[in-house]
Amino acid sequence: MPATTLEPTPAAVEPAAIMAVPAEVRLKVEPDDFFALCAANPDLRLERQADGGVIVMSPAGSRSGGRNAKLVIRLGMWNEVHGLGEVFDSSSGFTLPSGAVRAPDVAWILRDRWDLVPPAEQDRFARIAPDFVAELRSPSDTLADARAKMAEYAAQGVRLGWLIDPMTKTVEIHRPGRDPEILAKPATLSGEDVLPGFTLDLKGILFD
Template sequence: MNALTISLDPIFELTDEKLWQLCQQNRDLRFERSARGELTIMAPEGGNTGMYSSDLNGHLWLWNQRQKLGFTFGSSTGFILPNGAMRSPDASWIAKERWSALTPEQQAKFPPICPDFAIELMSPSDSLSATQAKMQEYRDNGTKLGWLINRKDRQVEIYRIGQPIEILQAPTTLSGEDVLPEFVLSLDLIWQS
């Protein structure tokens, strides 16, 4: 199923609280909200994408358990970005001091914070241009390092603040650079057919 995007404005203002309630009432669906207030409705991940996404999250979680520098989040976590969008990266990480600066109430719902690191793993039904726009949005809102993993074309786009996008063709590993010190992700499973 492709994502469906609908505009509710000016009919209905989808506040952060109303969006939270909508998501709680429809747990079988995934929602994101654009900075313009458009609501995107997405089906749950398919088996292969879910497996690869879980693998990415597992590697990130293991690294974080060793380093203890912050907190990792899966694809069902929604973040309210500074531009007002609510996005849910497939995998993400936030530095401990930034996460700890949020109140318990902010941490409990859709945290008003942009991840320091974000991964988007494209599903077969995802639009490349829409996913690239989402990665740009993460970077524009403060994500220091982002990876767009495109299995179909065997490419990785690397997004860094203040730098041009770097495109790698079928890399075997990716480095967390100075954002995730000593984190190296093997892409062997990702590139398997």
């Protein structure tokens, strides 16, 4: 009589174990493995450092998420009118020239540059530095870490970056080769020559 293979029923399948990683322990993965890791953990916000170190980010608080949504919507409305590029939210990862994979809260890429990225690359963590990024600091973010990330963006080819900090009511503008410009309680921000014609109203984002 031929052997019979018994497949486990759904009730017999053990739930996946959750591994706690201490803050002082660094996990490193290769680029392809990182994509697989993210695919297997869709509920986690993960980034990869240039040396392969994995960063697990906390989900945004409800108020921070609402502020970020306003930022995406306002940039998106401008982009729909002008059609100059593509807007990306915080679920989009990009592979920077250093090999780091970052997911800015908001990103924008000039359409001519984005169209040069092969479709297969667009479906993964596209190997391209955005032209513009914005990070909205939340209570769980240290200012030092946020500034380090903005400096990395500028060093990797991002032409304009905004660090919006509702806790201090300041905005830091980061540009390649220049010291950050710090604005106290600005009402609006200019997209300069990177986002021509775009002015961001900061009501509901930087202040209520």
